[in-house]
Amino acid sequence: MKQSQLVTKTRREAPKDEVSKNAQLLVRAGYVHKEMAGVYSYLPLGRLVLEKIEGIVREEMNRIGGQEVRMATLHPSEPWKQTGAWDNVDVVFKIQSRTEKEYTVGQSEEEIVTPIAKEYIESYKDLPVAIYQIGQKYRDELRAKSGIMRGREFTMKDMYSFHETQEDFDRFYQLAKEAYLRVYERAGLVAKATEASGGAFTTKLSYEFMVLTDAGEDDILYCDQCSYCANVEITDEQEGQSCTRCGAGTLSRAKASEVGNIFDLGTKYAKDFNFTFKNKEGGEQHPIMGCFGIGITRLMGVIVEALSDEKGIVWPESVAPFHVHIVEIPSESADVHAEAGELYRELTEAGVEVLWDDRDVRAGEKFADSDLMGIPLRIVVSEKTLTAGKFECVERESGHTSHKSISELIGHLTA
Amino acid sequence: MKQSQLVTKTRREAPKDEVSKNAQLLVRAGYVHKEMAGVYSYLPLGRLVLEKIEGIVREEMNRIGGQEVRMATLHPSEPWKQTGAWDNVDVVFKIQSRTEKEYTVGQSEEEIVTPIAKEYIESYKDLPVAIYQIGQKYRDELRAKSGIMRGREFTMKDMYSFHETQEDFDRFYQLAKEAYLRVYERAGLVAKATEASGGAFTTKLSYEFMVLTDAGEDDILYCDQCSYCANVEITDEQEGQSCTRCGAGTLSRAKASEVGNIFDLGTKYAKDFNFTFKNKEGGEQHPIMGCFGIGITRLMGVIVEALSDEKGIVWPESVAPFHVHIVEIPSESADVHAEAGELYRELTEAGVEVLWDDRDVRAGEKFADSDLMGIPLRIVVSEKTLTAGKFECVERESGHTSHKSISELIGHLTA
Numbered sequence: 001m002k003q004s005q006l007v008t009k010t011r012r013e014a015p016k017d018e019v020s021k022n023a024q025l026l027v028r029a030g031y032v033h034k035e036m037a038g039v040y041s042y043l044p045l046g047r048l049v050l051e052k053i054e055g056i057v058r059e060e061m062n063r064i065g066g067q068e069v070r071m072a073t074l075h076p077s078e079p080w081k082q083t084g085a086w087d088n089v090d091v092v093f094k095i096q097s098r099t100e101k102e103y104t105v106g107q108s109e110e111e112i113v114t115p116i117a118k119e120y121i122e123s124y125k126d127l128p129v130a131i132y133q134i135g136q137k138y139r140d141e142l143r144a145k146s147g148i149m150r151g152r153e154f155t156m157k158d159m160y161s162f163h164e165t166q167e168d169f170d171r172f173y174q175l176a177k178e179a180y181l182r183v184y185e186r187a188g189l190v191a192k193a194t195e196a197s198g199g200a201f202t203t204k205l206s207y208e209f210m211v212l213t214d215a216g217e218d219d220i221l222y223c224d225q226c227s228y229c230a231n232v233e234i235t236d237e238q239e240g241q242s243c244t245r246c247g248a249g250t251l252s253r254a255k256a257s258e259v260g261n262i263f264d265l266g267t268k269y270a271k272d273f274n275f276t277f278k279n280k281e282g283g284e285q286h287p288i289m290g291c292f293g294i295g296i297t298r299l300m301g302v303i304v305e306a307l308s309d310e311k312g313i314v315w316p317e318s319v320a321p322f323h324v325h326i327v328e329i330p331s332e333s334a335d336v337h338a339e340a341g342e343l344y345r346e347l348t349e350a351g352v353e354v355l356w357d358d359r360d361v362r363a364g365e366k367f368a369d370s371d372l373m374g375i376p377l378r379i380v381v382s383e384k385t386l387t388a389g390k391f392e393c394v395e396r397e398s399g400h401t402s403h404k405s406i407s408e409l410i411g412h413l414t415a
Numbered sequence: 416m417k418q419s420q421l422v423t424k425t426r427r428e429a430p431k432d433e434v435s436k437n438a439q440l441l442v443r444a445g446y447v448h449k450e451m452a453g454v455y456s457y458l459p460l461g462r463l464v465l466e467k468i469e470g471i472v473r474e475e476m477n478r479i480g481g482q483e484v485r486m487a488t489l490h491p492s493e494p495w496k497q498t499g500a501w502d503n504v505d506v507v508f509k510i511q512s513r514t515e516k517e518y519t520v521g522q523s524e525e526e527i528v529t530p531i532a533k534e535y536i537e538s539y540k541d542l543p544v545a546i547y548q549i550g551q552k553y554r555d556e557l558r559a560k561s562g563i564m565r566g567r568e569f570t571m572k573d574m575y576s577f578h579e580t581q582e583d584f585d586r587f588y589q590l591a592k593e594a595y596l597r598v599y600e601r602a603g604l605v606a607k608a609t610e611a612s613g614g615a616f617t618t619k620l621s622y623e624f625m626v627l628t629d630a631g632e633d634d635i636l637y638c639d640q641c642s643y644c645a646n647v648e649i650t651d652e653q654e655g656q657s658c659t660r661c662g663a664g665t666l667s668r669a670k671a672s673e674v675g676n677i678f679d680l681g682t683k684y685a686k687d688f689n690f691t692f693k694n695k696e697g698g699e700q701h702p703i704m705g706c707f708g709i710g711i712t713r714l715m716g717v718i719v720e721a722l723s724d725e726k727g728i729v730w731p732e733s734v735a736p737f738h739v740h741i742v743e744i745p746s747e748s749a750d751v752h753a754e755a756g757e758l759y760r761e762l763t764e765a766g767v768e769v770l771w772d773d774r775d776v777r778a779g780e781k782f783a784d785s786d787l788m789g790i791p792l793r794i795v796v797s798e799k800t801l802t803a804g805k806f807e808c809v810e811r812e813s814g815h816t817s818h819k820s821i822s823e824l825i826g827h828l829t830a
Contacts, residue, residue: 035487069456070462094511
């Protein structure tokens, strides 16, 4: 895409009322527009990042057998009253309609998915089932100061699974845990699965997935050898101690941000909706249910918090809005513009996603914008590169600079 | 996908409270689940159809320069008060939050997109701009009895454009009209653009796009030679009269359903938000704005209404959840199952989207389910086809039957 046609522009200053680093950078770089505290619109660049993240999540959920749906987000109040959440969960929005009926907009979807599963699951032969969606969630938060990391509206992948036995649930729980860790790794993050308490409706354990970042709100201890990890709030262990899980490693302490969770919901919702299936012995039995969440917009915010530097955002290639940022240095010579255009066409035809800064502004402003926007590879086209016959290529993350011809670039970028 | 793993099943009976044909068929075939009047969840098959429709719409909007975004759906009340819609539009939901602030969930997005455009558009050089999204809309309807064709929650493509001059708006209006007609044609429908009044906030004309279908709520007159079309409510002309527009054709009368609209909003919203740009003469000027809507879920409903037959749904290939429905006829011979599996693998590898009915149920039930679900091509695998060396292929729409080998099928389906 040509940057001159992009609807957004960068801003030099962050909005005064924005205290979070993620929103400051994303607003300045033109990825998001703030509508109110905790509610953002995602502009063309921001939408591209969300779609990249969603693509990764979707692949990993499909790989473990998840079936994608789109559940209603406007809910009647009845199922919420049936589970007790209408009166007991304080972030549930309550909407009075002209028909006198009460609605909510979903802050989660157990109240919708359980009746759907009940409709189709009759026998143990129909189990297990995992249903997921990627969509908007709404929470009536009293405060919302963490930018896109905690919103009154946010995008979430929520999966719900139904199982015949606790053993089958545990098997799927492990599969989902591994899928979650793959999602974070593919999104350029280092994440750990920690055990935590199970939330409002269960005394069972749950997993929280924590990304190591100095910007994190939590403190965790993790083993440098095995997968053990715990929130410091639920353990007496200290940094530097030996790991009691594997016996081989040492515990390190780090700041971390939560980027997902998995709950064993037991039979709570199946009981609320009188949902049973016929088991192998011919009796009626409640299925065991799991809930598996990843905050898509939150994950985008954590990536910004964890990977940005003093110049701006640093996107991992897997979630960047474009792979390459062609920065054309304005010149009296029409050849520079023509050469940039030719490079743009050849890379695009080779399947590389390119943003081409074809604007008529100073080089310094272009470089500052490019650093702020955080596209992984910058290719500079100037009179100098014309003379040299090679383009200057700068990696956003490392600052590493190299010089490559078009064919070398295509070989490198499509390898 | 294997049908035995699909979470949904067909139902013999439509729900008693469902009066619309589209929802009766979609619920019976397992595409949607009704949450309340006017609110449906889209199950795996329904989600696939929505994504196909959205893919067509997205391609056509991108082709005319639309930039895709995702605007907030939870809105503060302030911009709605600024445009007058808070008090004057009766379908606006009003939400009271714990923070005493009032919110709504968007029934349209002029109140969000205009301030976004104002943020980035400073000069005539920044125009024109067209921003669109595909997402949920919410309307506090008193009645909702048309299935997925008129919902309290529905999916919509809404595009908003901003222009320097009326001439430039008119140019884009024509481009968008052509893009809309391509969308409907690609979705298997015959649509006409009719002139209508401009809606709540403008006295200007607008286009309504009408699909010819006996299930339509409107009556239109259209010329059999030129593109003239009018709602019978706004013309004195009669069926059989000569067309006064082209002079050559004759007017036909037909029932039709609205599937999209385009409004010239003039400077209404730009004025409400004090949004001006610097024009060529150096003065400040309000941009002219257009609104371009296509109801995605409504379009899905209209396709069902327009194309279904007494046996069930008939999807055009462009929006069908799968291209091919392999129906394996249960047999004592393990060869039938193996042959169906081999066909499934080869077609899938060739890029054909296949649903494989591998369930252990009677042939008659399988054929009835297949007719109800409406996948364009059914391929029967049975002991008979094993003997013949060719598969029986039945086109859902025409009922046309042929016999083809695997290689003939792959050639036919990937042509």
